[in-house]
Amino acid sequence: MSSDIITTLKYLAHRRRRAKGLSHTDSLDQVAVELGQPHWRELAEAHKRGWTPDPAKVAQLEAGTIHETLATRADYTALAQDALGDGLTFTRWEPEDVSPMEADQIFGHLDGVEFYIAGDEFEVALGVQGWEILLDQPPKAKPQLKRLGGRVKSVDALDPAFVERATKLLRIRARRMHAEVAADWPVASTLPDEEGRALHPLSDVLSAEWYCLHCDGKHDGHAMSRNLWHCPDCGATPIDMFPEPFWNGDQTPPLIVHAGPRLWCGPVFASAFRVPRLRCLLMPRSAKARALQGVCLGLRLRRPPSLWVGFRFR
Structure with a gap:
């Protein structure tokens, strides 16, 4: 073996x-x-x-x-039906062997308007009549309403009252996304200790204070864990969070190499899980970060979640 x-x-x-x-x-x-x-x-x-x-x-x-x-997870289907009442019906979902809000693709009607919901651990979207509402991974993320290609069949989806109810449904779906991400992290990453220290889920660093590489924001462990380790101010990704603002002084930028127990080494007996999804994040994005002449590459697998490798060039 x-x-x-x-x-x-x-x-x-x-x-x-x-x-x-x-x-x-x-x-x-x-x-x-x-x-x-x-x-x-x-x-x-x-x-x-x-x-x-x-x-x-x-x-x-x-x-x-x-x-x-x-x-042990919340019943998101029941939550959705309780929040939206008789105006919400599910017509089909895939896969069919789970409840509607646990499915990867959901189809139904909200207040008589046909909709679909799709998503993964990075974002979720609700589409209806040529328009789509998007929610990114951070719990504090704001919904984005965008027009899709093609002719819009009806303006009913743009009614403010409908958009509000559709966003409420999408936020319930997003709660499932948040739970799935948190379930793959160490307990200390989602539940700070008595001193307010939280464990970074990617670098395994424990600290009570965290700084954002992009906006210089300073946040405690509770704020970071509540927002799934995205910056509460600018929404920067977890790989942008550091226990010290090394870019403001003479400290040497850290070399991050993480391939801990959350690295998926072999899917030999993993047929029951979904196929891993690969996402690459090339850092840095800001002018300040570019001045550091650093690059971080993140390879994110759906289950287990992460392999993060960082490189610093002189």
Whole structure:
């Protein structure tokens, strides 16, 4: 058995820990027991001796972990129906084996107007009659209304009252996006400690103060965790957040190389998960950052979430 499956099992234990509120040790031990080992340490030792788990048991463990994660999440379909009443109906959704608001693509009618919703862990969108409302990943992101190509069939979608209700529906879908992102991060990244320190989900740095590379904003750990590690002021991405404003002094810009346990090393037993989506972020964007002569490249996989590698050139 390669180390890839160990990475897979650790990831599944992490998801179980978040879903059931277990300790790190207990979640690892539970995974080991379900695979026929008395505890995690014995599983690790057996791995060194060449032991391999039954692929069917691993697949069952993956399916159970997904079910536990969904079971502990809010019922977004019920939330949407309660918020919008009889004016909201769902006509179809894909995949069909989940509730409508848990699907990747959703189709329905809102106040008699046909709509669709689609999204991933980076943004969600609600489209209707030639127009689309977009919400980016940060919880504080403001909705963007844009016109799509082609002729607009009706102006009903531009009615302010309808836009308000459609945005309310989209924000409920965005709450699911926020939950999915947070579930892949360490607990300390979404729940600061008693001293207000929060763990950066990409660099694993613990600090009570965080600074934005783009706007010089200063924020505490609670503000960062609430906004999913995007700058609350300018919306800069998590890779732009640092515990010290090194660009304002003589400090040397840090070399960031992160390939921790959230790196997906091998999707050998990952058929139950969705196909990873790859996103690249090339830094820097601002003139201030360009003056630092630094480049950061982020490779983001859907599950597990991140591989971030930074380079600093002299």
